[in-house]
Amino acid sequence: MATGCASFDEFCRNVDAFLKLSDQSKDGWQRSTFEDSSHQLTPYMVKKNVLRHSVTSQREVIPDTNTVLSTEDSTEDQLVEDDTGTAAAEKTLTESSSEFHQYEYHIVYSSSYSVPVLYFTACKSDGKLLSLDEVWQAIPEYYQTRLQHQRWTFITQQEHPYLGRPFFQLHPCHTADLMHAVLPQGTDSTKRSNYLVTWLSSVGPVVGLSLPLFYSQLCNRDR
Incomplete structure (x- = not known):
C-alpha cells in the first residue's frame, strides 16, 4: 500500500477511534453502514x-446622467463617457445578503483510490439545494484563490455511492499525493497517526468542516 493511501482495514480502525471520541465529546458524528450484494x-x-453563516455580495453598475451623488452616499461613483462623448455619473451599487446554509457531510471509503472521500450536501433556509457555483461562493x-485553477475538478457533483442521490464530492x-506529503515516510500503517484526522483536518475547512482540537489526540497515540 502506497504511503499516501489507506487500506480499508485502516479506514475502519480510524472510523472506530474517531466515532468513539465524537460520542464522548458530543460532536455529532454518527456511524452508518451500507450492505452490498454480498451482504458485506x-x-x-x-x-x-x-x-x-454565508454572506454574498452582488455589484450592479447603473449609469446615471441626472444625479450628482454625494461622496457620503453608500454607492461608488465614477465619470464615464456615453455614446455622445458626454461625461456622465455611473453608480455602482453593492448589495449583500446573509443567511444560514445547512450542510450534511458523509465520509466514505473509496476502494478505487484507496482513500476516504468527503461527500456533502448544502441547502438554503427554504430547503433549496445550493448549486455548485453557490457552493464555491x-x-x-x-x-478560492488557491484552488481557482481546479475549480471544476476539486469539487464535483456525483451520485452518492450508497444512497444513489446527487451529492457534492x-x-x-x-x-494520495496530499497524504504522501504530510504523513511520515516508512511508517507502518498500523502504527502511524490517525489517517482520517490528518486528512480531514487538511481538506475539511475548504467546505466549512473544521475539526475541534481534541481530535488531535488520535494522532499522538497508538490505536
Whole structure:
C-alpha cells in the first residue's frame, strides 16, 4: 500500500477511534453502514444539520446622467463617457445578503483510490439545494484563490455511492499525493497517526468542516 493511501482495514480502525471520541465529546458524528450484494457491511460516517453563516455580495453598475451623488452616499461613483462623448455619473451599487446554509457531510471509503472521500450536501433556509457555483461562493476566499485553477475538478457533483442521490464530492484523485506529503515516510500503517484526522483536518475547512482540537489526540497515540 502506497504511503499516501489507506487500506480499508485502516479506514475502519480510524472510523472506530474517531466515532468513539465524537460520542464522548458530543460532536455529532454518527456511524452508518451500507450492505452490498454480498451482504458485506461497509461503515461510513455522517454528520447532519451543520449550519454555516454565508454572506454574498452582488455589484450592479447603473449609469446615471441626472444625479450628482454625494461622496457620503453608500454607492461608488465614477465619470464615464456615453455614446455622445458626454461625461456622465455611473453608480455602482453593492448589495449583500446573509443567511444560514445547512450542510450534511458523509465520509466514505473509496476502494478505487484507496482513500476516504468527503461527500456533502448544502441547502438554503427554504430547503433549496445550493448549486455548485453557490457552493464555491461560500468557500473562504483564501481557498478560492488557491484552488481557482481546479475549480471544476476539486469539487464535483456525483451520485452518492450508497444512497444513489446527487451529492457534492471532494474529488479523491489528489488525496494520495496530499497524504504522501504530510504523513511520515516508512511508517507502518498500523502504527502511524490517525489517517482520517490528518486528512480531514487538511481538506475539511475548504467546505466549512473544521475539526475541534481534541481530535488531535488520535494522532499522538497508538490505536
